Amino acid sequence: VCLNLERFVERSNGIFGKSGTGKTFLTRIALCGIIKNRKAVNLVFDMHSEYGWQGTYEGDRDAVRGLKQYFADRVTVFSLDPESSRRRGASIDFEVKIPYSQLTVDDIILLQNELNLTPTTLETCYALLGRFGDQWFSRFLKMDSDAVTDFCDTNNVNQNAISALQRKLKVLAESCKSFLIDDSVHTVDVDAVKAIIGNLDSGKHVILEFGQHHQPLRYMLVANILTRRIHHKWVEKKERSLARRGPEPPQLVITIEEAHKFLNHELASQSIFGTIAREKRKYNVTLLVVDQRPSGIDPEILSQVGTKITCLLNDEKDIDAVLTGVSNASGLRGVLASLDSKQQALVLGHAVPMPVVVQTRIYDDEAFRTSMGLLPTANLDKLIKDDIATDFD
């Protein structure tokens, strides 16, 4: 079965299925297709470090190759946790540091569930922003109790709310201290966003490994901060190109795992990922959302998803979510519920003429390596043998 990749990348897409059905494997296959055929540049938020150098495999081998091993000179691996990348023997190209001044109130709002923040606490953030501008995070963390009381008096905010917020943000800063840097104290040499954009602009694919920082809180914070700024650049570029003052930005596909965390009903309007999904392909940016719980994604966002690749789902709510707005949904329900528990998927939407069930090809076997342009190992062995043979001739 042929996915029309051209049509695939021009809309946001989803890969769904319950745990262990092969979503990550399918995503890697889709990314390989996009890279090999040069249909877009990819930015992958690699929560569990499965895409860059190598991925885990439940079966007769420990690991499968990641995208870097397939497309060495066209993939750049960024890492939040270079120690862990090195331990896994992965080669990384950049270490990501994020300055405090790039943290906006929206980034904190996105974390309201994880941090258990109330609406009053969020208003407090805006008061701080109003007072300190982009230094708000760093200035706030440094306030002592007198300063907090003063701030409450002059800005008419609730003392309990602000103290609770300060405690939580201090914990956040502490848990992220290896990559979240107070730039009022230390200079951050390399702007990760600039480096990522530089790579994407030159046609290189970027994978950001989280290593030990895979907790939802850190993952969401970092993905949101980086994506907001990258998206901003893409909008600027696109507008310049429309005014004929510059080239078009390349088509960019952003892959996120655990997508419902960013795109649930409550947060979809606030997270940058919600914005991207809603504006369709207006600015040459689309999403590839990977999720085991599609019912957790805002229905409005799901309705923007162009092509859905769905592995086995058991939960009725998830099946409903995937099939909302699809014609012949009742027929397809049965199909979805009877898929194999691995490596089978129902594909529907923009990139296929009609819904089809596919057997996912085996990732990283010899046939796959050959079709991606890696030398088959047998040939390689033979070449080496020939080499040795000639040496002895």
Ligand SMILES: Nc1ncnc2c1ncn2[C@@H]1O[C@H](COP(=O)(O)OP(=O)(O)OP(=O)(O)O)[C@@H](O)[C@H]1O
């Ligand atoms: N295309 C494939 N080629 C080879 N093996 C596969 C393929 N798809 C799935 N598998 C097997 O199924 C296992 C689970 O796949 P995968 O890690 O992609 O699941 P997942 O849906 O991402 O799970 P989770 O939700 O827990 O992340 C793999 O470790 C591998 O053994």
Ligand SMILES: [Mg+2]
């Ligand atoms: Mg997975």
